[in-house]
Amino acid sequence: MANLPSFVNLTDLVSRKVGGEVLFATDDWFAVAENLLKEDEPVWWEGEFTDFGKKMDGWETRRKRIPGHDWCIIKLGIPGVIRGVDANTRHFTGNYTPRLSIQAACLTPDVEFPDRSSAMGSKATEEQFEEMKKLQTESWEEIIPMKPLRSGTEETCNNYFSIDSEKRWTHIRLNMFPDGGIGRLRVYGDAKPNWSEIDQNSLIDLVAVENGGVCVGFSDAKFCFPKNLITKERSVTMADGWETARQRDRPAILEMGSDGVLEFTSRDWAVFRLGTKGIIERIEVDTNHFKGNYPDSCTVEGCVLTEQEEKYGQTARPDRPHGDFDSFDWRAILPPAKLSAHKRHHYRKDALTNIGPVTHIRLTMKPDGGISRLRLWGRMSSRI
Numbered sequence: 001m002a003n004l005p006s007f008v009n010l011t012d013l014v015s016r017k018v019g020g021e022v023l024f025a026t027d028d029w030f031a032v033a034e035n036l037l038k039e040d041e042p043v044w045w046e047g048e049f050t051d052f053g054k055k056m057d058g059w060e061t062r063r064k065r066i067p068g069h070d071w072c073i074i075k076l077g078i079p080g081v082i083r084g085v086d087a088n089t090r091h092f093t094g095n096y097t098p099r100l101s102i103q104a105a106c107l108t109p110d111v112e113f114p115d116r117s118s119a120m121g122s123k124a125t126e127e128q129f130e131e132m133k134k135l136q137t138e139s140w141e142e143i144i145p146m147k148p149l150r151s152g153t154e155e156t157c158n159n160y161f162s163i164d165s166e167k168r169w170t171h172i173r174l175n176m177f178p179d180g181g182i183g184r185l186r187v188y189g190d191a192k193p194n195w196s197e198i199d200q201n202s203l204i205d206l207v208a209v210e211n212g213g214v215c216v217g218f219s220d221a222k223f224c225f226p227k228n229l230i231t232k233e234r235s236v237t238m239a240d241g242w243e244t245a246r247q248r249d250r251p252a253i254l255e256m257g258s259d260g261v262l263e264f265t266s267r268d269w270a271v272f273r274l275g276t277k278g279i280i281e282r283i284e285v286d287t288n289h290f291k292g293n294y295p296d297s298c299t300v301e302g303c304v305l306t307e308q309e310e311k312y313g314q315t316a317r318p319d320r321p322h323g324d325f326d327s328f329d330w331r332a333i334l335p336p337a338k339l340s341a342h343k344r345h346h347y348r349k350d351a352l353t354n355i356g357p358v359t360h361i362r363l364t365m366k367p368d369g370g371i372s373r374l375r376l377w378g379r380m381s382s383r384i
């Protein structure tokens with residue numbers, strides 16, 4: 001975690017989990033471009049071959065014997081501002097693509113792309129090329145100029161590129177010069193929904209990734225990251241939630257309260273910026289898959305933070321490498337609530353305190369453990 005660029009904590013805007021989709025690829029001979037968007041790490045299939053060659057977990061095109069290069073178009077699952085990219089060449093050693101560039105565009109939803117239902121072993125037809133070339137007009141802006149990539153060994157496979165642009169994009173075009181393979185493409189950024197399309201009065205999940213929610217700090221993510229809490233759909237496994245380490249290294253994990261009830265003094269927390277400022281009316285806390293390791297209880301607090309305050313909170317301190325938000329004026333929306341194993345917990349208006357509109361929330365679990373999803377249904381109070 002320590003040496004990674006900070007943008008890896010942002011949402012992967014092209015991951016299949018958020019609806020990322022490959023719309024076109026010039027060539028899918030050895031392995032299809034859809035593999036780029038898988039959430040898991042690329043695997044190596046020792047000794048396994050398909051009709052097209054060595055079975056590879058990534059996007060791999062054939063060796064070019066003609067001029068040109070290979071490229072594909074990917075629709076972002078959520079439109080947004082791209083802050084950084086990781087082109088992971090894992091397991092592609094003698095066949096990784098030596099150079100890439102990335103372009104981005106904000107396309108209208110009516111653009112049509114050829115059918116990709118049987119991409120494996122295929123190559124785009126002349127007709128399709130012609131169609132796609134029409135998209136290569138002024139819409140595409142280079143966000144990463146041509147850069148060399150490193151071979152896919154464990155130590156060298158990650159190729160990080162940061163991007164300095166505040167523009168909102170809907171699509172990217174990945175160019176591989178001239179051909180070869182890349183295992184995974186992660187496109188990290190801030191989701192920017194089109195708020196003008198959303199009914200101001202409807203109840204929306206203000207922290208959902210597709211509505212622009214983002215995790216800005218946390219105490220610990222030993223097993224998996226709190227940014228998973230706000231992704232679409234219910235979690236598939238424990239790894240798809242937020243799970244912290246056991247709090248064995250802290251003093252006084254358990255104390256006896258005056259009423260004879262055990263009190264946990266240790267806690268883990270995660271802070272989220274909402275997609276838009278709003279009032280929370282309903283909360284769902286899901287402990288799906290956390291059975292022997294669900295937290296004893298949780299609270300949800302809210303406050304209004306400026307951009308500068310958020311940045312200050314994110315500043316790493318030696319004992320708080322992922323930020324420290326304690327000095328802000330947090331007020332409880334959901335007071336301490338007991339949790340149980342592997343279950344959706346719903347809290348409606350009467351269980352919550354209306355503290356007015358908030359921009360940020362802090363989810364605290366005591367003393368540690370795992371939560372899989374957090375939904376904060378509310379109404380936006382102003383557009384960002």
Ligand SMILES: NC(=O)NC(NC(N)=O)C(=O)[O-]
Pocket residue numbers: 030052053054055056060063094095
């Ligand atoms: N051994 C290989 O991986 N060869 C080829 N690639 C696949 N996937 O078969 C190639 O030429 O890059």
